[in-house]
Amino acid sequence: MNIIVCIKQVIDPEAPPSSFRIDAATNKVMMQGAPPVIDPYGEYAVEASLKIKATQGGKITTISLGDNLLREVVKKPLAMGADELVLLEDEVYIGGDSWSTAYALAMAIKKVGEYDLILCGREASDTNAGQTGPGISEILGVPCVTLARKIDVTDSTARVERVTADGYEVIDVPLPSVITVSNEIGEPRYPTIKGIMTAKKIEPVIWKPSDIGVEPFHVGDAGQRTRIARLYQPILEGECEFAEGESPEEAGANLALKLREAKVL
Amino acid sequence: MAEYKGVAVYCELTAGKLVPISAEGLGIGKKLADDLGQELSAVLVGSDISNLAQETVTYGADKVYLVDDPLLKDYQTDSYVAVMQKVLNQITPRILILGQTDVGRDLAPRLAFRLETTVTMDCVELAIDSQSKRLLQTKPVYGGNAQAVFTSDTDPQMVTIRTKAMTPLEPDASRQGEIINIEAGVEASAIRTRIVDRVMEEVAGIKIEDAEVVVAGGRGIGSPEGFGQLEELAKLLKGAVGASRPPCDNGWVPDTVQIGLTGKIIAPEIYIAVAISGSSQHLSGCSGSKNIIAINKDAEANIFRQARFGAVGDWKKVLPAFTEKIKELLAA
Incomplete structure (x- = not known):
């Protein structure tokens, strides 16, 4: 079983909002004092791959795309138990949209060659789009099941529980296929000390656009079809009306009165 | 090159009924269509659904495209993407609106890649740019820490909308609309996935998504x-x-x-x-x-x-x- 997991390096979604700034001139986000992390949903995808490997055996290759990627971040899946790491690392890869990103990843997956299963997070915590997985499947011409909460693999089929509004549906999909993973799959495991030591020794394979047979104008900023017209932080009203009180209890009771006064309740 | 015109809304169904976000999509779709001075179309895909066409008219649709086929009883990515591709090639809308639901999350990106266009997911605000007449697509990014306004270079300009972010029109039973049937033209063999089971999870009390x-x-x-x-x-x-x-x-x-x-x-x-x-x-x-x-x-x-x-x-x-x-x- 050859599994490929696509993982994005993102700004930490749990970081305090005060560390978050937007540079209006470039429409880019600057983080102050909070290091990047691997995308939370990507981490669930890694967990899903490790569960499958535990029963099926095989190899897990993770692919990340960007420039100046932090090794301790993109190596986290290796520390959790993945086997190999491919980095699409070059300045031309950055600034892309769903199209240019899915295209570069799909071409890299073709170069990896042997794959039974491609896993992605259901969406990334920065763009909140959820298009990379379906996009890769469309480009490669393989089926895709989104929002997986459980994946069971037998020889050439995956049985996937897919999250729906009222519960879940059980879907059989032939391999190779793309599956996007939701948080219901279960908490990602922590890297072990042994895992961290092993990850240190694994050298990532780095592919430039020419290595995966793509022209620079197809990827990153140049390859995008969506334009960002404006990126801004909504101005919060900051008009919270506080219920006063001599004691917390009094504040609690006054809060209820305030809500009644304002006809919220 | 086809001329892209009008606004289309994919109206999602569940258990033979329109889901609320379909009416919300028609509500914002009507406003955008009026701003462009163009028509609003509803697209309905499913099995045994002809009774729903008139309902989308009461919510503002000028035209209803109906694809009614037993093979389309359940949402399956392969069949629905193929059907929507066929419908959209026929109606060539400038804008296509879907809901950010479990179906929309699956269908919208696949369809966008199939049509070689883009989609902006989970929009909370949509407007027509007065200069370029392109769609301004506003969505929260970075987990709501920021809002981004996107435009697309390609047509149809596709978006999904967030639940309850848009307001439906009051249904008006006197509205008239044209209903157009389209053949599905899907073969069972083209559907690569198979639904084995569908499980409804019982929730004690009120569902969190529905609670006031x-x-x-x-x-x-x-x-x-x-x-x-x-x-x-x-x-x-x-x-x-x-x-x-x-x-x-x-x-x-x-x-x-x-x-x-x-x-x-x-x-x-x-x-x-x-x-x-x-x-x-x-x-x-x-x-x-x-x-x-x-x-x-x-x-x-x-x-x-x-x-x-x-x-x-x-x-x-x-x-x-x-x-x-x-x-x-x-x-x-």
């Missing part, structure tokens, strides 16, 4: 027992209990009540956040609430920047008094 009032707790609640107190308030207000991520991670409450980036996105009338600091990961799930009410011991907590009303203090002292007072007020 949600009482949610954070890390500071500290135990499953603590959530019992939140439950009491929720019951009183006929609402549901939710949580930020840490209580779910700690197993105090089930994962299904998680609100935030890695959980549910909700927009109730009243959201009462107890001992929740308000990380962007959490706020991305509740920032659409009409009234956020926060109880937190830290007056500087980020949640108060989003809240309309708040009380500062240890929730263990504030909440019982708050609940007691509400009981009194409701009884009066």
Whole structure:
């Protein structure tokens, strides 16, 4: 079983909002004092791959795309138990949209060659789009099941529980296929000390656009079809009306009165 | 090159009925179509659904494209993408609106890649640029820490809309619309996936997505027992209990009540956040609430920047008094 997991390096979604700034001139986000992390949903995808490997055996290759990627971040899946790491690392890869990103990843997956299963997070915590997985499947011409909460693999089929509004549906999909993973799959495991030591020794394979047979104008900023017209932080009203009180209890009771006064309740 | 014209809305169905977001899509779709001086179309795909066409007309559709075929009884990616590709090649709309639901999340990106166009997911605001006449697509990014306005270079300009972000029109039974049938033209053999089972999960009480009032707790609640107190308030207000991520991670409450980036996105009338600091990961799930009410011991907590009303203090002292007072007020 050859599994490929696509993982994005993102700004930490749990970081305090005060560390978050937007540079209006470039429409880019600057983080102050909070290091990047691997995308939370990507981490669930890694967990899903490790569960499958535990029963099926095989190899897990993770692919990340960007420039100046932090090794301790993109190596986290290796520390959790993945086997190999491919980095699409070059300045031309950055600034892309769903199209240019899915295209570069799909071409890299073709170069990896042997794959039974491609896993992605259901969406990334920065763009909140959820298009990379379906996009890769469309480009490669393989089926895709989104929002997986459980994946069971037998020889050439995956049985996937897919999250729906009222519960879940059980879907059989032939391999190779793309599956996007939701948080219901279960908490990602922590890297072990042994895992961290092993990850240190694994050298990532780095592919430039020419290595995966793509022209620079197809990827990153140049390859995008969506334009960002404006990126801004909504101005919060900051008009919270506080219920006063001599004691917390009094504040609690006054809060209820305030809500009644304002006809919220 | 085809000329792209008009606004189309993919109207999602469940159990033979329009889902509410379909009417919301038609509501914003009508406004955009009026701004462009063009028509609004509804697209209905399913089995035995001809009775629903007129309903989409009452919500504003000028034309209804109906694809009715037994093979389309259940949503399956392969068949629905193929059908929508066929429909869109026929009607070539300038704008296509879908809902950000479990179906929309699956269908929209696949269809966009198939049509070699783009889609912006989870939009909360849509408008026509007065100069370029292109669609301005506003969506929260970075877990709601920022909003981005996107435009697309290609047609159709596809978007999904967030639940309850757009307002439906009042249904008007006197409206007239044209109904056009389109053959599905799908072979069973082209569907690569197979639905084995569909499981409805029973939820005790009101579903968190449907509740008008949600009482949610954070890390500071500290135990499953603590959530019992939140439950009491929720019951009183006929609402549901939710949580930020840490209580779910700690197993105090089930994962299904998680609100935030890695959980549910909700927009109730009243959201009462107890001992929740308000990380962007959490706020991305509740920032659409009409009234956020926060109880937190830290007056500087980020949640108060989003809240309309708040009380500062240890929730263990504030909440019982708050609940007691509400009981009194409701009884009066």
